[in-house]
Amino acid sequence: DITKTWWKEAVFYQIYPRSFQDSNGDGVGDIQGIISRLDYLKGLGIDAIWLSPIYDSPNDDNGYDIRDYYSIMKEFGTMEDFDQMLYEIHRRGMKLIMDLVVNHTSDEHPWFRAAIKDTSSKYHDYYLFQKSKNEQPPNNWTSFFSGSTWNYYEKNEEWGLHLFSKKQMDLNWENEEVRKEIHTMIRWWLEKGVDGFRLDVINYISKKSGLPDGDEQIGKLIGYYGIEHYFYGPKLHQYLKELRREAFEPYDAFTVGETPGIGMQMSKLLTGEKRKELDMVFSFDHLEAPGHVRFDEYRYDLNYLKDYMCYWMEHYGNQCWMSLFYENHDNPRMVSKVNPDPVYRETLAKLLAMIQLTLKGTPFLFEGQEIGAVNKKFTSINEIRDVESINLYQELVPSKGEEEAFRIILSGSRDHARTPMQWNDKKNAGFTEGTPWISPNDDYLEWNVEKQLHQENSILNFYRNLIRLRKENNTLIYGEFIPINRKKKNLFAYLRKEGPEEFYVECNLGIDSMKKTRMKGDYRLILSNYSEPADELRPYEANLYQRI
Numbered sequence: 001d002i003t004k005t006w007w008k009e010a011v012f013y014q015i016y017p018r019s020f021q022d023s024n025g026d027g028v029g030d031i032q033g034i035i036s037r038l039d040y041l042k043g044l045g046i047d048a049i050w051l052s053p054i055y056d057s058p059n060d061d062n063g064y065d066i067r068d069y070y071s072i073m074k075e076f077g078t079m080e081d082f083d084q085m086l087y088e089i090h091r092r093g094m095k096l097i098m099d100l101v102v103n104h105t106s107d108e109h110p111w112f113r114a115a116i117k118d119t120s121s122k123y124h125d126y127y128l129f130q131k132s133k134n135e136q137p138p139n140n141w142t143s144f145f146s147g148s149t150w151n152y153y154e155k156n157e158e159w160g161l162h163l164f165s166k167k168q169m170d171l172n173w174e175n176e177e178v179r180k181e182i183h184t185m186i187r188w189w190l191e192k193g194v195d196g197f198r199l200d201v202i203n204y205i206s207k208k209s210g211l212p213d214g215d216e217q218i219g220k221l222i223g224y225y226g227i228e229h230y231f232y233g234p235k236l237h238q239y240l241k242e243l244r245r246e247a248f249e250p251y252d253a254f255t256v257g258e259t260p261g262i263g264m265q266m267s268k269l270l271t272g273e274k275r276k277e278l279d280m281v282f283s284f285d286h287l288e289a290p291g292h293v294r295f296d297e298y299r300y301d302l303n304y305l306k307d308y309m310c311y312w313m314e315h316y317g318n319q320c321w322m323s324l325f326y327e328n329h330d331n332p333r334m335v336s337k338v339n340p341d342p343v344y345r346e347t348l349a350k351l352l353a354m355i356q357l358t359l360k361g362t363p364f365l366f367e368g369q370e371i372g373a374v375n376k377k378f379t380s381i382n383e384i385r386d387v388e389s390i391n392l393y394q395e396l397v398p399s400k401g402e403e404e405a406f407r408i409i410l411s412g413s414r415d416h417a418r419t420p421m422q423w424n425d426k427k428n429a430g431f432t433e434g435t436p437w438i439s440p441n442d443d444y445l446e447w448n449v450e451k452q453l454h455q456e457n458s459i460l461n462f463y464r465n466l467i468r469l470r471k472e473n474n475t476l477i478y479g480e481f482i483p484i485n486r487k488k489k490n491l492f493a494y495l496r497k498e499g500p501e502e503f504y505v506e507c508n509l510g511i512d513s514m515k516k517t518r519m520k521g522d523y524r525l526i527l528s529n530y531s532e533p534a535d536e537l538r539p540y541e542a543n544l545y546q547r548i
Ligand code: ISL
Pocket: 061, 064, 065, 101, 144, 164, 200, 201, 258, 260, 329, 330
């Protein structure tokens, strides 16, 4: 009784365009670069591409600060390049989903310009401005990128709200005209033929009216003040239903919401098939172990991932469908979080691949994951480009000192995911002929696409095999998920079952060998991250069997 659709069967691949492939030597990835790598993605088995923002932007937050929703960032190319890319993606039988950033715009967007130029203009109400009696901001909310969420506009003697950087101003979704502008813009891209959208921080769009102070306790606990007033706002469902009706539905467009912090029950309400809101969400609770935040230095225990996944698989229901991911452009590399010891890098990367591609849900790979990319050993704050890291560093230095502040940045910086894609062992990993906007990880001589394409047992070919198996066997997509020996620490074993077809996955989540679970029946090993079978489950061993 699960509805079958293309996006449940697809394997998605996220491209961070700035870091993927430069085609003209200016050191910045671009659309022609992407076009030149489409055959590679097709060869890997990718069905759909999620492209991080490529709209015109002053790049305070690498495109997540949009100046013009209707044009392409000059550094990335032209609208003709975009049209060509879309054509080339479709020609290969793949789909394209765009990044939709509509919680905020750049402060250089013409709407915002008009809003601050003349407070009586209609555009003033497109954003969230407030007066304040004293010199203090209107409330105690804190920005995700450090400091207050309020920026003061002296000429107008008022404050403007920004949950992210002060160049990313929050839109006023209460204003119907704002919502209509957004619907029109979405339809314009769908009219071009794009297949759907990833909706940036879409659960933040509705703010509690009056924008009251955030609770002190919650602020201290979560690390950001005010979040309870917007992470699941009063009109969220209304706005999403309207978006779907007015923009997505007429084009049968696919949507995946980026929804930090909402947990399972709210995810169900956002994605329940009959509720007609979103198709899927990215939930993030599994990216850090409980009690930890991204900037902590700690080892991530995969037993937590197992518990989280089992819990979701068992309770999310048949009306909702999970997204499966560990990485994106906002997070350090998973292999590094779990175990940075290079001895385990390859085995661990393959174990992670096995889990991601055999659980029930839609896998989203992030560029570089398929070659086992790890965090870069940045050595100085001068190598860091990300606005979040730079702001946090500046906030920390006075109390912690430069060394400690940099250590914290190094643990959690989003730049770990943003170093150039490692294509080969040539200059700058084959990413650019010029000077890259961020320098590549220095392991690229050994770890690159070209090398792994030629090695039969590479991580890349492991991914390729898994994707192929998933495509050839619907059971790996729609089949029931049945955990085996669930309570046993470090063992992650499960069946995927549909009718007479059955697959069995067994994984060792730790570095100590362990006993195998005896299964009744005959199973044939079809994929393993070890070249020879053994009686024990070795460190990070991952095996896929098919019942015969
Ligand atoms: O910043 C957070 C807490 O540290 C996250 O929960 C945050 O809400 C989330 O990462 C939002 O990310 C998205 O929107 C941002 C942009 O910088 C990110 O790159 C994007 O993925 C603002 O547009």
